Amino acid sequence: MKLVSAVEHGWLSIGNEGDLTAQEADALATAESVLPKNCLEWSRNRVKFRQFCGVVQVQQVLQIEILPKVFPHQTPEQQRTTLIEMLDTAGDIEGLSAQQAGLGTSNHRLLDVFIRHFLRLLEAQLQQGLLRDYRDVEDMLDQVRGRIDLIRQQRENLFKPQRLACRFNELVVDIPVNRLLHTALLCMTHLASSPMLRQHIQSVRMRFGGIGVIHKGDHLPRADDLNRMQRRYASVVDLARLFIDGQYLDARAGHQQVYSLLFDMNQLFERFVAVKLRPTVRKMGLRLMEQGPRKYLGEDDSGKGRLLMRPDISLLDELNRPVAILDTKWKLLESSNPLASLSSADLYQLSTYASAYRCDQVMLLYPEQSGFRGEYQMSLNLVDRPVKLTVLAMPLCGEGLSLPVRTIEAFV
Numbered sequence: 471m472k473l474v475s476a477v478e479h480g481w482l483s484i485g486n487e488g489d490l491t492a493q494e495a496d497a498l499a500t501a502e503s504v505l506p507k508n509c510l511e512w513s514r515n516r517v518k519f520r521q522f523c524g525v526v527q528v529q530q531v532l533q534i535e536i537l538p539k540v541f542p543h544q545t546p547e548q549q550r551t552t553l554i555e556m557l558d559t560a561g562d563i564e565g566l567s568a569q570q571a572g573l574g575t576s577n578h579r580l581l582d583v584f585i586r587h588f589l590r591l592l593e594a595q596l597q598q599g600l601l602r603d604y605r606d607v608e609d610m611l612d613q614v615r616g617r618i619d620l621i622r623q624q625r626e627n628l629f630k631p632q633r634l635a636c637r638f639n640e641l642v643v644d645i646p647v648n649r650l651l652h653t654a655l656l657c658m659t660h661l662a663s664s665p666m667l668r669q670h671i672q673s674v675r676m677r678f679g680g681i682g683v684i685h686k687g688d689h690l691p692r693a694d695d696l697n698r699m700q701r702r703y704a705s706v707v708d709l710a711r712l713f714i715d716g717q718y719l720d721a722r723a724g725h726q727q728v729y730s731l732l733f734d735m736n737q738l739f740e741r742f743v744a745v746k747l748r749p750t751v752r753k754m755g756l757r758l759m760e761q762g763p764r765k766y767l768g769e770d771d772s773g774k775g776r777l778l779m780r781p782d783i784s785l786l787d788e789l790n791r792p793v794a795i796l797d798t799k800w801k802l803l804e805s806s807n808p809l810a811s812l813s814s815a816d817l818y819q820l821s822t823y824a825s826a827y828r829c830d831q832v833m834l835l836y837p838e839q840s841g842f843r844g845e846y847q848m849s850l851n852l853v854d855r856p857v858k859l860t861v862l863a864m865p866l867c868g869e870g871l872s873l874p875v876r877t878i879e880a881f882v
Contacts, residue, residue: 471527471530471531471532471533471663472494472531472532472533473533473534473535473579473663474489474490474532474533474534474535475534475535475537475546476489476518476519476534476535476536476537477536477537477538477539477549478519478520478521478522478523478536478537478538478539478735479518479519479520479521479539480518480519480539481513481516481517481518482516482517482518482534483515483516484515484516484517485515488515488516490517490532494528494531494532495517497528497529497531497532498510498517498526498528498532498534499512501526501528501728504728504730505526505728505730505732506522506730506732506734508520509522509732519534519536521734521735521736521800522536522732522733522734522735523536523537523538523553523732523733523735523738524536524553524580524730524731524732524733525580525581525584525729525730525731525732526728526729526730526732527581527661527728527729527730528727528728528729529727530660530727533579533581533663535579535580535581536732537549537550537552537553537580538552538553538556538735539802540552540802540837540838540839540866541839541840543840547578550578550580550583551867552866552867553580553733554583555866555867556738556739556742556866557733557738559742559745559746560738560741560742560745561741561745562712562733562738562741563584563587563709563712579663581661581662581663581731582662582663582664582667584709584713584731585658585661585662585667585671586667587709588654588658588706588709588710588713589670589671589674591705591706591709592651592674592706593674595702595703595706596674596677598702600643600648600677600678600681601643601645601647601648601699601700601703602641602642602643602645603641603642603645603697603700604639604640604641604642605639605640605642605645606637606639607637607638607639607640608622608635608636608637609636609638610626610627610633610634610635610636611633611634611636612632612633612634613634614634614636615636615638616636616637616638616639617636617637617638618634618635618636618637619635619636619637622635623635643680643681644680644681644682646684646688646689646691646695647691647695647696647700647703647707648678648681649681649682649683649684649688650684650690650691650707650710650711650714651678651703651706651707651710652675652678652681652682652683653683653684653710653714654709654710654713654714655671655674655675655678656675656683657713657714657729658671658713659671659672659675660727661713661729684714690711690714690715691707692707692708692711693705693707693708712731713731716729716730716731716732735800736798736800738800739798739800739837739864740760740782740783740798741760742864742866743783743796743798743835743864744758744760744783746864747783747796751785755787755788756785756786756787756793757785757786757790758783758784758785758786759783759784759785759786760782760783761780761781761782762780762781762784763781763784763786763790763792763827764778764779764780765778765779765826765827766778766779767779767822767826779822779823779826781795781796781797781823781827782796782797782798783795783796783797783798784796784827792827792829793829793831794829794831794832794833795820795823795824795827795829795831795832795833796832796833796834796835797816797819797820797823797832797833797834797835798835799813799816799834799835799836800836800837801813801836802839803836803839803841803842804841808836808841808842808846808861809846809848809861812834812861816834817850817859820832820834820850820859821850821852821857824850824852824857825852829857830855830857830858831857831858831860832850832857832858832859832860833859833860833861833862834859834860834861834862835862835863835864836861836862836863836864837863837864837866838863838864838865838866839863842863843863844862844863845860845861845862845863846860846861847859847860847861848861
């Protein structure tokens with residue numbers, strides 16, 4: 471299988487000497503219908519992934535790995551580390567660290583890293599045995615088990631009194647959660663690039679003998695569906711769903727098998743920032759709210775709200791009033807003059823928030839990048855009052871939170 475490594479917003483050339491052949495580009499174009507909307511941008515003899523990072527695989531011939539591009543001189547290994555630490559922090563793939571993934575040793579494919587993490591989580595739980603649950607069973611037996619089904623006994627065994635129609639509960643392993651895990655393992659068999667990894671998957675699958683798989687249209691169990699005794703499998707179930715949800719066999723994709731495990735970096739960065747800042751905000755006696763509070767900017771003649779506003783992050787006081795509004799931007803700024811490269815649209819958006827929510831403190835948060843570390847402050851002059859604007863660089867890897875924490879503490 472051919473592996474192509476790309477970065478978000480980075481062009482891949484198409485042609486005999488390019489990153490993709492014309493046939494590979496055609497296969498990707500056919501698969502586009504099952505990828506996230508506006509995921510790809512096409513130009514003459516080239517294509518790029520917009521704000522999505524992760525993996526796309528078409529059939530067994532092409533796998534494209536899309537990595538974040540924050541620092542210009544980062545190696546692919548460092549870019550994978552950045553993405554993995556963000557996914558771990560934001561909770562998209564819980565418990566995955568770059569150290570556990572073994573990224574410091576060799577050139578690991580991103581999809582293989584996710585598969586190894588799943589196997590590590592699953593095997594840790596299998597040490598305590600497969601999940602089991604009770605199932606209602608009806609059977610003809612030679613002795614009583616459970617209770618006798620009198621109606622069925624009279625109907626079917628009237629002249630065979632030695633046979634008993636019994637109804638009982640049986641503890642079984644062929645339950646929906648185990649079918650989900652078995653299906654994920656089967657999916658991974660076709661995705662793993664390393665023969666040793668495929669062999670590892672097969673060895674784990676042997677533990678699921680006699681357990682069925684999830685079929686199209688079946689309900690996919692969620693972590694919330696697990697009972698108290700099954701909760702230890704929650705992170706494994708979430709990750710299994712992630713693998714299964716990314717697999718498509720769709721007529722729109724030309725009946726070819728397409729797999730995608732893609733993360734919208736705008737949303738991922740917002741969740742990452744919220745998780746990192748929430749402990750500090752809580753210590754300050756405030757509450758951090760994501761995607762809210764919602765408010766309409768105006769009303770039409772009938773009194774119906776128009777132009778819904780939904781800030782990325784708000785810091786609320788004890789009366790649920792916004793005392794500060796934070797807007798996250800997964801963007802690169804001009805390294806020579808970050809402030810001068812701020813988008814006018816972003817500034818107008820924050821000004822609107824400050825005016826509508828009567829908030830005197832607003833913040834723009836960007837990922838820490840070359841030429842932009844630390845913080846900048848300026849004033850937005852609204853019609854009725856000035857508003858303090860802080861532009862902050864958010865570290866993505868390692869601890870490195872002392873500056874953001876101090877800034878937030880001084881911010882409000």
